[in-house]
Amino acid sequence: MKHLCVSLLLMSAATTAQSDPIDSALDTHILPRMEELSFTSRRLADVAAQDCTPTSADLRTAYGKAFDAWIAVSHLRFGPTETDNRAFAMAYWPDSKGFTPKALSALLRTSDPAIQTAEGFANVSIAARGFYAMEFLLYDPDLSVAGAPDYHCQLVQRVAQDIASTAETIHQDWNDTYATLLRTPGPDGLYRTEQEAKQELYKSLLTGLQLTADMRLGRPLGSFDRPRPKRAEARRSGRSLRHVELALTSMRDLAATLATDHPDIAARILQDFDQALERARTLDDPVFAGVASPKGRFKVESLQQLVQEVRTRIETELAPTLGVSAGFNSLDGD
Amino acid sequence: MTTRRAFLTGLLATGLLPAPSWADVGNPALLAAARRQNGEHLIVGLSDQGHIQFASPIPGRGHAAAAHPKRPEILAFARRPGRFADVIDCRTGARLSRLLPPEGRHFYGHGCFTQDGRYLLTTENDYEAARGVIGVWDAAKGYARVTEFDSGGIGPHDVLLHSDQILVVANGGIETHPDSGRAKLNLPTMRSNLTYLRLDGALLEQHELPDDLRLNSIRHLTRTQDGRIGFAMQWQGAAGEMVPIVGTHARGERMTLLGGDDPRVLNLSGYGGSVSFSPDGARIGVTSPRGNALQLYDSRTAALIEEHRLQDVCGLAWFGGGFVATTGRGRLLHPAVRDGINREFADLAWDNHLIALRV
Numbered sequence: 112m113k114h115l116c117v118s119l120l121l122m123s124a125a126t127t128a129q130s131d132p133i134d135s136a137l138d139t140h141i142l143p144r145m146e147e148l149s150f151t152s153r154r155l156a157d158v159a160a161q162d163c164t165p166t167s168a169d170l171r172t173a174y175g176k177a178f179d180a181w182i183a184v185s186h187l188r189f190g191p192t193e194t195d196n197r198a199f200a201m202a203y204w205p206d207s208k209g210f211t212p213k214a215l216s217a218l219l220r221t222s223d224p225a226i227q228t229a230e231g232f233a234n235v236s237i238a239a240r241g242f243y244a245m246e247f248l249l250y251d252p253d254l255s256v257a258g259a260p261d262y263h264c265q266l267v268q269r270v271a272q273d274i275a276s277t278a279e280t281i282h283q284d285w286n287d288t289y290a291t292l293l294r295t296p297g298p299d300g301l302y303r304t305e306q307e308a309k310q311e312l313y314k315s316l317l318t319g320l321q322l323t324a325d326m327r328l329g330r331p332l333g334s335f336d337r338p339r340p341k342r343a344e345a346r347r348s349g350r351s352l353r354h355v356e357l358a359l360t361s362m363r364d365l366a367a368t369l370a371t372d373h374p375d376i377a378a379r380i381l382q383d384f385d386q387a388l389e390r391a392r393t394l395d396d397p398v399f400a401g402v403a404s405p406k407g408r409f410k411v412e413s414l415q416q417l418v419q420e421v422r423t424r425i426e427t428e429l430a431p432t433l434g435v436s437a438g439f440n441s442l443d444g445d
Numbered sequence: 446m447t448t449r450r451a452f453l454t455g456l457l458a459t460g461l462l463p464a465p466s467w468a469d470v471g472n473p474a475l476l477a478a479a480r481r482q483n484g485e486h487l488i489v490g491l492s493d494q495g496h497i498q499f500a501s502p503i504p505g506r507g508h509a510a511a512a513h514p515k516r517p518e519i520l521a522f523a524r525r526p527g528r529f530a531d532v533i534d535c536r537t538g539a540r541l542s543r544l545l546p547p548e549g550r551h552f553y554g555h556g557c558f559t560q561d562g563r564y565l566l567t568t569e570n571d572y573e574a575a576r577g578v579i580g581v582w583d584a585a586k587g588y589a590r591v592t593e594f595d596s597g598g599i600g601p602h603d604v605l606l607h608s609d610q611i612l613v614v615a616n617g618g619i620e621t622h623p624d625s626g627r628a629k630l631n632l633p634t635m636r637s638n639l640t641y642l643r644l645d646g647a648l649l650e651q652h653e654l655p656d657d658l659r660l661n662s663i664r665h666l667t668r669t670q671d672g673r674i675g676f677a678m679q680w681q682g683a684a685g686e687m688v689p690i691v692g693t694h695a696r697g698e699r700m701t702l703l704g705g706d707d708p709r710v711l712n713l714s715g716y717g718g719s720v721s722f723s724p725d726g727a728r729i730g731v732t733s734p735r736g737n738a739l740q741l742y743d744s745r746t747a748a749l750i751e752e753h754r755l756q757d758v759c760g761l762a763w764f765g766g767g768f769v770a771t772t773g774r775g776r777l778l779h780p781a782v783r784d785g786i787n788r789e790f791a792d793l794a795w796d797n798h799l800i801a802l803r804v
Contacts (some may be wrong), residue, residue: 137648189754205685210706225576308757314737325684333683342683422542439773440718440734440759441478445508445524445554445602445664 116126131227133308144184145282152271152278159271160349163264165248165255168268174249175348177274178242183361186319190292191284200277201241203424204344205326210238212254215247218266219258229276237366241277243345249346309433312369313425319362320422327355328415332401336404337339341365345397355414356391358412359384361420369429376428383424387417446656451461465536467517467802472593473498473535474803476519477760477771478507478509478796488521489533489793493765495777495786499538508554508799509603513584514562520544524796525602526551526623530567532588544588546580551623554797555603557612559644564591565621566612568601575631576622577601579612579642596644598632598638599788605667605674607641607696611649614640616660616675619681633680633731637663637696638675661688664720669726672696675715675744677731690717691731693744703742707749712736718797719761721768724804730768734759734797739770739780753780760799771795 139441151173158173181201193196203211214236218226225231235342238244248267257263296302302311328342331351333339343351363384370377376425394410401407424439473490479500480486486506490498500522509525528551530544556567564708565582577596582588596604598616607613618637620630629635633679641650654661660682667675673695680688689702690713704710709790714735721730722744729744734757741751742780753770755778760771766781773794779785 153606196708200523203708205687205711207683207686207688210687235704235724240704330683330685339683350674436794438757440757440797441737441773445797 132369132371133293133305133312134313136365139293139367140361140368141184142413143156144283146182147283147340148177148184148213149275149278149282150179151180152275156275159268159436160240165250165263165267165437168283171249171348172233174242174245174271177278178246178350179353179357181242181278181355182258185299185313185358185373186322186362186365189315190289191281196237197277197281198421199237199241201281202243203241204243205342206238206243210236210246211244211253212421214239215244215254215266216257219254219263222259222262229269229273232269240270240273242274245274246345246348248403266409278298295429307432309369310435311431312365313319313433313435314386316365316369316425317361317422319358320418320425323358323362324415325419327358328399328411328418332408332411332415333403335408338408340398340400340402343399345415349397350377351398352391352394352396353372355418356388357420359388359391364387366425366429373429373432376432380421381423383417383421386423388415389412390414447660452589452643452685455459458710463566465517466515471498471536474621474801475762475764475769475777476510476512476800476802478503478510478521478524479790479793480506480796481774482792482794485792487521488531488533490519490538491777495788496511497790498780499533500726501531501533501538507701507796509556510563510800511556511604512800513559514558514560514803516584520556520565521556522556524551525553525572526572526621527554528679542588544582547590547593547782550578550593551602553602554588554782557604557606560609565603566591566606566739568596568604568614569593570600570621572622575599575622575740577614579604579614580644594642595648597640597642597648597651599635600637600662602664603788605804607668607674608672610644612644613666613668614642614643615666615676616678617662617664618638618664629681632660635662635677635681636663637658637665639674639700641696650696658688658702663692665717667722667729668719670724671724672727673722673744675720675722675729676722679717680715682715684715685711686715687711688715690715690733691720691729691742693729701747703744703747704740704749705747709740709749709752712738713740713750718720718759719799721761721763723763723768730761730763732761732770734773739768740770741781751781755780760795762799762801763803764801764804769799769801 155173155177292301293308302308331343365381475491486503489500506524511520516789519741532541540743549570550559553568567580568674569580570579578593579593580593583591594601600617600619601614602617603615616638616710618635639652652681660676663676665677675693690701694700713733716733716735718732718734730741732739757773767779775790778787
């Protein structure tokens with residue numbers, strides 16, 4: 112009898128895990144990726160502590176892995192990443208005013224002692240923190256060699272340490288509280304209904320697709336008369352196109368989870384994602400430098416178009432299954 | 446200005462002596478346009494507690510509304526490029542009359558009354574000439590069209606009474622023509638401005654944004670009792686630019702832009718939907734339905750002090766001790782007031798603006 116109860120419990124747990132998109136989004140999408148972010152970010156800090164040379168292969172590899180992990184969660188802009196501006200502390204981009212290089216130059220020029228402690232560093236410009244700041248320190252021809260060498264080393268280590276501790280806090284918040292909030296909606300909860308919880312996940316998907324189309328691809332595209340290749344995300348480390356692929360791959364996973372109960376819709380969405388990913392893989396323009404030429408521009412525009420198609424598919428087919436209507440006010444405001 | 450003859454005509458036009466006043470109505474506190482799930486468009490009056498007092502059908506999507514300062518009637522404006530403004534009796538929700546813009550004009554969705562309630566002023570598009578117009582209607586003569594004058598720019602969107610004889614207009618700067626719907630026709634040259642006009646149309650003062658913010662369209666206005674203006678903008682440039690969305694201005698001064706380099710300004714997605722001062726002028730709130738955010742700024746230090754995340758939030762007003770917001774998901778709430786209003790209307794999508802008839 113006891114065994115039977117246990118196995119029934121297990122069975123029902125298994126059924127729930129399979130059929131409940133929120134549980135499976137948490138267990139297969141969000142929590143493992145947050146853990147990966149936390150793990151790779153700690154590894155980055157450890158490697159930086161050993162070797163802070165900007166050209167160090169070990170350091171650059173560790174940086175790349177942690178940055179990959181961030182891009183894979185960069186669409187999850189709610190809850191723990193929004194507390195205390197953590198998402199901006201991890202990733203200050205787009206930076207249309209160039210605050211990141213300005214803030215880093217100022218620190219390096221004056222050897223500002225604020226970076227010696229975590230508390231001090233928390234009070235410097237938020238644009239001097241996170242992965243994009245680290246990219247300048249490791250890859251920018253000027254900022255990778257600016258300032259006193261010892262100070263530059265300390266700054267690399269501080270930025271890495273700061274990334275690691277922010278990543279750990281985000282991961283911890285997800286584990287300790289936020290996963291439960293999302294999993295157990297209720298009248299007094301942050302999410303009042305299961306529907307609201309699903310809508311949060313849906314919204315993150317849509318926002319991520321929009322960011323990929325409008326910012327990651329749209330910013331370097333600029334306009335036909337004025338292409339802006341230097342606006343490409345993380346171009347100094349050659350990661351612009353890679354970010355599009357990483358983000359699409361991760362969002363594909365979340366979309367599949369949210370569409371679990373609707374296999375037909377899921378199939379169409381995944382096919383759209385695959386088309387966009389295939390185009391990205393064959394684009395052969397890692398930092399979108401080609402946007403300045405008509406031919407290169409056409410290739411990036413067609414990738415952008417495919418990302419928009421994914422978004423349209425999700426808005427027209429997935430949204431109704433989750434009880435989401437397009438924003439009445441946001442659609443075409445005044 | 447009011448002659449005895451005009452005064453009498455005014456009384457007669459209301460059809461009743463003495464004229465009914467706001468005190469006769471169940472005192473609606475808030476107004477907003479909405480769409481029902483069945484697609485019907487409404488103008489809705491709400492009580493202090495956020496209960497619906499009247500809900501009157503309007504012929505198309507609404508936008509903002511204006512309350513007559515004395516008579517219990519309101520004007521519900523069509524959303525641009527709409528062609529109706531309905532006069533609604535707040536006691537019954539009945540439509541008293543419908544204003545149609547003159548040939549070659551359409552409404553932008555906002556309007557206001559003069560202090561004495563005699564004239565209604567509406568923002569309009571003279572679209573063949575691509576010229577912004579303020580239409581003047583005589584509330585004492587059944588809202589007869591009296592005259593019109595230049596708004597001081599293209600695309601006048603919001604208009605407020607700044608003081609007894611002075612108007613302030615947000616000229617958004619964007620040219621549109623009904624033949625091409627809501628398409629933006631002049632982005633390469635657009636320029637928005639904030640314009641102060643005398644009631645006879647004389648231009649008193651005009652302010653533009655700096656060159657690097659040329660693509661920021663000043664759209665919505667709020668004011669403090671002492672005449673400081675707050676405005677919300679909508680960025681027409683590339684997505685992701687770090688640009689201010691809220692500003693303030695006092696006559697004779699330069700514009701102040703709020704938010705500084707606080708990265709959360711980016712959470713507004715370049716789009717201010719509604720703007721409202723707190724009654725003391727210390728705080729100014731802005732909503733963004735695109736960013737699903739409501740942000741509050743300290744109007745003195747220009748710092749962003751609070752942010753609330755709300756799906757499809759757009760309407761915003763100060764009422765009952767705090768900012769009240771509405772959403773396209775049917776919510777009406779005080780996001781930052783403990784035990785404040787918090788209602789959900791499953792059948793309604795609230796439209797862009799919420800108008801408080803008292804504080």
